[in-house]
Structure formats: C-alpha cells, structure tokens
Amino acid sequence: MTIVTEQLDAAMVxxxxxxxxxxxxxxxxxxxxxxxxxxxxxxxxxxxxxxxIAFCAAATSSTWPRLRRADGFAITLLGAAQQDACRTFASKxxxxxxxxxxxxxxxxHPLLDGALAWLDVVPHSMQQAxxxxxxxxxxxxxxxxxxxxxxxxxxxxxxSLERENGGERPPSARAAAPHGLDAESPFFxxxxxxxxxxxx
Numbered sequence: 001m002t003i004v005t006e007q008l009d010a011a012m013v014x015x016x017x018x019x020x021x022x023x024x025x026x027x028x029x030x031x032x033x034x035x036x037x038x039x040x041x042x043x044x045x046x047x048x049x050x051x052x053i054a055f056c057a058a059a060t061s062s063t064w065p066r067l068r069r070a071d072g073f074a075i076t077l078l079g080a081a082q083q084d085a086c087r088t089f090a091s092k093x094x095x096x097x098x099x100x101x102x103x104x105x106x107x108x109h110p111l112l113d114g115a116l117a118w119l120d121v122v123p124h125s126m127q128q129a130x131x132x133x134x135x136x137x138x139x140x141x142x143x144x145x146x147x148x149x150x151x152x153x154x155x156x157x158x159x160s161l162e163r164e165n166g167g168e169r170p171p172s173a174r175a176a177a178p179h180g181l182d183a184e185s186p187f188f189x190x191x192x193x194x195x196x197x198x199x200x
Contacts, residue, residue, distance in 0.1 A: 021154040024078045026089050027055060028102075028110040029070030035097045035110040036070075038063045039089035041153055042132070043075065051139035053121060056132040062092070064133070068126065073137065074109030077117040080149040083158055085112055106141050117144035 028037030042056035053075070057064040067073070078086055088099045101113040107120030121137035128134075152159050 018155045021152050021159070024086050024151045024153055025055070026076040026078065026085070026112055027057075027067065027073050028076070028112075029067055029073045030109060031066050031070055035102070036063060036067045037089055037096060037110060038067065039086050043077075046136065052124060052136060053119065053139060054134060054136050056129065056134055059128070059131050059133060068133075068135075070109075072107055072109060072120065072122040072140070074105040074107065074111045075119045075121060076112040076115045077119075078112070078151040079114065079116045079145075080151050080158075080161075082112065082114065082151055086151060086158075115145065116150055118142065 022041040023043065024039060024041045025043045026037050027040050027043075028035060030036075038057070038061065040055050040057070042054075044054050046052040046054050055075070057068070085100045088094050088096050097110065102110050103113060105111045105118060105120050109120060111118045119139050120141035121139050124136040124138045126133055126135050149161050152161050
C-alpha cells in the first residue's frame with residue numbers, strides 16, 4: 001500500500017527509512033583539551049576530487065554543540081565487533097572515552113582503536129537541514145585496516161554483512177561508499193529503546 005499525504009506519519013517514515021541498511025561511525029574531536037564524540041550513521045562519501053564527506057548531527061544533540069566548535073574531526077568507521085563502542089557513543093550521559101580504547105589521529109583527533117578505517121577531516125560547510133545539521137567536510141588524512149566486517153544497522157538492530165565467494169567481496173563491493181543517518185536520527189531512537197539507552 002502506497003501512502004501519499006502532505007503530513008507523513010513519523011512512525012511510518014521511521015519504519016520505511018529503517019529498511020535502508022547503514023554503516024556506523026564515530027565523529028570525534030578534542031574540545032578544550034577533552035575528547036568529545038558521538039555515534040553517527042548519516043555518514044557518506046561526497047566527492048573524490050576534492051575528497052569530501054558528509055554527516056548529519058541532530059539539532060537536539062547535547063554533544064554536537066561542543067563538538068562543532070572544533071577545527072577538525074576524526075571519523076572512525078566501526079567494525080562488526082564494535083557494537084559495545086556504538087552503544088557507548090549512542091548513550092546519553094556515558095563517559096564515552098573512558099569505556100573504549102582510543103588513540104590520536106595524525107591530525108590530533110580521537111580515534112577508536114580496532115576500527116575498519118579512519119579519516120581526518122576539516123569542516124567545509126555546515127547547514128541546517130530540518131531537525132539536523134548537515135556537515136560537509138574535506139578529508140586531510142585516512143587509512144584502512146583489513147579483515148573485519150563493518151558494523152551495520154538495519155530495521156532497528158545490528159546485523160551482519162554476508163560475504164560471497166568464500167569470504168571475499170567483489171571489487172565493486174569493496175569500492176562501495178558508506179551511506180546513512182546519524183545516531184540521533186529515528187534509526188538510533190529505535191536502537192536506544194532496544195538497548196535501554198537514549199541518543200546523545
């Protein structure tokens with residue numbers, strides 16, 4: 001059944017958009033000498049030349065107003081084994097960086113250890129987009145690890161990404177860019193409810 005209306009039901013929007021699987025990243029920076037970070041599944045590649053990425057942060061976030069003051073960020077692409085880290089960074093009031101091992105990126109920003117990959121970025125532009133802020137950022141450094149599956153969020157829960165051909169993904173899959181919505185979007189409202197946590 002197709003629903004067409006000027007006033008879309010929020011629960012239906014959440015249900016439909018939850019059918020789109022997303023990866024999960026942690027966006028982090030040093031602010032006043034302390035690490036700040038939040039979980040985001042609204043991360044996407046935008047351009048290769050120049051190298052640009054984008055992510056969204058909720059207007060209601062208590063973490064983002066502090067984080068956005070930084071002159072750059074590190075983005076940690078989480079692996080499947082990092083569900084606990086995701087829970088920590090999607091929970092309000094958690095002492096996030098004391099609960100997970102982390103180190104500094106070459107750009108001087110906090111990175112979670114054991115991730116699939118990381119990027120150092122500097123803000124390019126920020127724009128209000130409904131109940132979120134859309135951040136476009138330029139990549140200044142990056143690297144990837146090998147071996148793990150990505151952390152995937154689908155229909156309100158973590159899931160696995162099956163590999164074909166004896167565990168090897170085809171070249172087209174290896175080159176695919178991640179996409180999604182942030183930790184305080186409706187997707188992570190569902191996650192928070194399931195984990196007895198609330199988004200930051």
